[in-house]
Amino acid sequence: MTSTTSVARAGEDMGLDAVLLGRQLRHLRNESGKTLDQLAEMVDATPSFLSLVENGKREPRLSLLTRLAGIYNTTVDELLTAQPPSKRAALEITVEKMQRSAHYASLGLPTIKISSRTPTEVLEVIAGLQGELRRKMEEQAATPEEARRANVELREEMRACNNHYPEIERKAQDLLDAVGHSGGPLSHHAAADLAEHLGFSVRFVPNLPHSTRSVTDLKNMRIYLSQSRSPDHEPRSVLLQAIGAYVLKHGEPESYSEFLRQRVYTNYFAAALMMPEKETVKFLKAAKERRDLAIEDLRDAYGVSYESAAHRFTNLATVHLGIRCHFQKVHESGIVHKAYENDGVTFPADHTGAIEGQQICRYWTSREVFGVVDRFRAFNQYTDTPAGTYWCTAVVEGHSSGFYSLSIGVPFDEAKWFRGKETTSRSVSRCPERGCCREPSEELEADWGGHAWPAARANAHLLAAMPPGAFPGVDEVEVFEFLAAQQD
The missing domain is CATH 1.10.260.40 (lambda repressor-like DNA-binding domains)
Incomplete structure (x- = not known):
């Protein structure tokens, strides 16, 4: 130089x-x-x-x-x-940077020249106000549109890497190796061993803050779980997600996008512990060789939910099996709750590219499955769409907020690897063409046009800003009071 x-x-x-x-x-x-x-x-x-x-x-x-x-x-x-x-110098730097920011310039406020005669208290007040203003702005930024944009950004990341994160896989396997887990389903006892290996004790309590799935006390190295008789979330998965946040070194998210990404990564980590990559790939490859791939077999082999098994399949299918696929979680109302694709299927989307909150075509497998009487076995269907023909398999699972369909789909040529490929169920979807399923037939319009006035169920969460706080939707006061009450 x-x-x-x-x-x-x-x-x-x-x-x-x-x-x-x-x-x-x-x-x-x-x-x-x-x-x-x-x-x-x-x-x-x-x-x-x-x-x-x-x-x-x-x-x-x-x-x-x-x-x-x-x-x-x-x-x-x-x-x-x-x-x-010095502390004084740090304050001067904070205030100086703030005054040079584009946001400060947009406020039209005068700048102050900082000298040795500027009282430290004045700098502390200015820095404090600036920090509080930034925090308020970040809270307000988490609007429904911001949340949708964050979902779009994350889905693009997942598509780019085929929903496979090698570093998270490695960390999960390292932890399993550390406790000597030799394979097979990860029991609740083994999950507790993972927590103990990291220095945590696990405690079930009846009064976990209602806005939380778990609370981790990093001061006393405790993980608190709910002892509810009918929890919405299986305790083992919740514990593993809490462990994942610790292993992946997640801090307080600085944006809704980071909050969302942290949740995806901790869920991925938990799945990698319950269904380790090496043995799960071996299981799936053997099924593929038999042309008998089935998500329910993966669910049963590792004692996980169908949703967890479906997500795990998307993690491994493209990288290890060479199969491109898509996943959907759709509410009984037809609204998309979660979705992923790298196989070219066309999900409905808004102007930001977000698919969450959009309505799926009623002729897709993820909607048709709600009309199937036999919900013990998976429902399989071929669907002709403008983007091509897809084979999909789906089940329906209940939740406190209603019933959801969970489906995995692949392009027509990939159906040969799956159980249920011989299905005769077939439908045609022309969506996003409105005449496909979003407009009544001429007969219905003639009978009821102008004679019906439905009262819409207001989805208030679509109009309100995202919940504020470092962890959106979580009442930090309630959490801190809970932790204070747990001290021995």
């Missing part, structure tokens, strides 16, 4: 912070008792330029920074990576 190379080049890999560097240089100069004029003579620079550098408004060239480091008896690396020299 030449002497004319700017410090921006030198520090670009370190995340150069010109304001922090400037404050550090000013602190060192004041400690040395030198004036700007004296220092300028020593480094062959003008006092005005050095002042700009110390105010974070100019980046010094490496040659100048090297001379300054020599005068202050330090190194360039230490100058570039140094922390604020």
Whole structure:
């Protein structure tokens, strides 16, 4: 690197912070008792330029920074990576950065010149107000549209990697190896062993905050689960998800997008513990060789829910079996709750690309299954769509919020690997053409047009902002009060 190379080049890999560097240089100069004029003579620079550098408004060239480091008896690396020299300096940096932000400029407020005479209390108030304003803005940003955009972003990420995350797979296998899990279904006892290996004790309580599935006490290394007689979520899975958040080092999410991504990753981690990659792939490959793949077999082999087995299939199908697929979780009302695809199927979407909250064609397998009397076995169907013909298998499972269909689908040519490929059930969907299933027939329109006035069930959550807080929807006061009450 030449002497004319700017410090921006030198520090670009370190995340150069010109304001922090400037404050550090000013602190060192004041400690040395030198004036700007004296220092300028020593480094062959003008006092005005050095002042700009110390105010974070100019980046010094490496040659100048090297001379300054020599005068202050330090190194360039230490100058570039140094922390604020004092609490006061940290406050000055926070306020200075805030005043330079685009958001501050949009407020039309005047800027203040920070000097040694600016009271520390004033800086504390400004920094505090700025932090609270940012927090409020982040809460307000989590609108339904923001949530939908976050879902779109995450689904694109999942499609790009075929819903397979090798690093999470590795961490899950490392944890299983650490406790000597040799294979087969992961029992509740084995799940508790995983928690114990990480230093956690597991406690079931009757008064878990209603807005939570679990609460992890990192201070006392405890994981609290609900001892409800009819929990919506199977305790083993909830425990493994809590363990996943710890192993994956999840902190408080800074946005709804991060919150959503953390949930997906912890669910993935839990599935990788219950259905380890190596043995699950072996199980699926053997079934594929027999041309007898079935999600219910994976469910039964590992003692998990159909939904968990279906999700796990999407994790492994493309990378290990060469099968592209799609997954849907659809409410009995026809509304998409969750979905994933990398096989070209066309889900209904809004203007943001979000599919959650959209209505699935009533002729798709995920809707047709609700009309099937036999819900003990999976329902299989071929569906002709504008994007091609797909074979799908689906079941219906109940939840406190109603019944949901869970379906896995593949392009027609991939159906040969699955049990149920011989089904004679077939339908045709022309969606998104409105005449497919969203408009009444001429006969119905003639009989009832203008003679019906239904009262719509208001989905208030579609109109309201997403719940505020570091963890959306969770009452932190309730959680903290709960933890305080658990102390021995």
